[in-house]
Amino acid sequence: xxxxxxxxxxxxxxxxxxxxxxxxxxxxxxLAAAGVVGMGLAIPLLGSLISPAFTRRRLAWVDVGxxxxxxxxRPTQLDHVTTTRDGWMEAKSRKAVWAVKHPQGEVTVxxxxxxxxxxxxxxxxxxxxxxxxxxxxxxxxxxxxLGGPAPRPLDRLPAKVESGxxxxxxxxxxxxxxxSIEL
Numbered sequence: 001x002x003x004x005x006x007x008x009x010x011x012x013x014x015x016x017x018x019x020x021x022x023x024x025x026x027x028x029x030x031l032a033a034a035g036v037v038g039m040g041l042a043i044p045l046l047g048s049l050i051s052p053a054f055t056r057r058r059l060a061w062v063d064v065g066x067x068x069x070x071x072x073x074r075p076t077q078l079d080h081v082t083t084t085r086d087g088w089m090e091a092k093s094r095k096a097v098w099a100v101k102h103p104q105g106e107v108t109v110x111x112x113x114x115x116x117x118x119x120x121x122x123x124x125x126x127x128x129x130x131x132x133x134x135x136x137x138x139x140x141x142x143x144x145x146l147g148g149p150a151p152r153p154l155d156r157l158p159a160k161v162e163s164g165x166x167x168x169x170x171x172x173x174x175x176x177x178x179x180s181i182e183l
Contacts (some may be wrong), residue, residue, distance in 0.1 A: 062169070100141055113152060
């Protein structure tokens with residue numbers, strides 16, 4: 001290119017005319033602003049749709065009965081219906097717990113599942129202990145292992161008393177392990 005041709009494209013002082021027009025510039029600014037607003041709305045919307053899939057099962061306090069109806073020093077099986085919400089699914093199921101009201105008035109609540117292999121156990125009044133019919137594990141009134149292959153004491157459930165009612169938070173635990181691990 002000759003010196004004459006360069007001077008035709010570049011004005012004096014070294015400044016050049018911008019490519020495009022003011023209209024093109026504002027179109028790009030408008031599109032960028034719309035994109036930012038769109039992303040600002042889309043991210044929370046997608047989060048609300050996807051987040052239930054990543055949330056852990058929610059546990060709630062369940063009323064299992066009046067505290068006055070529990071006999072002191074004798075385990076009582078209490079049945080209740082619980083609602084479990086897992087992601088988008090909501091399921092109602094019948095559950096049972098074993099509650100022991102101590103002479104001092106406090107209550108201990110046990111999961112109804114044997115810690116050995118997950119069988120259900122029962123209270124035997126004659127032997128004064130919990131007995132698992134599957135493999136012969138036995139537990140004392142405070143949940144300690146008395147015999148059999150059970151690797152740990154009975155799993156305790158969170159419990160509280162409000163307005164004379166026993167409230168329990170039902171949890172599931174892995175069976176066959178020496179330590180209590182919640183599912």
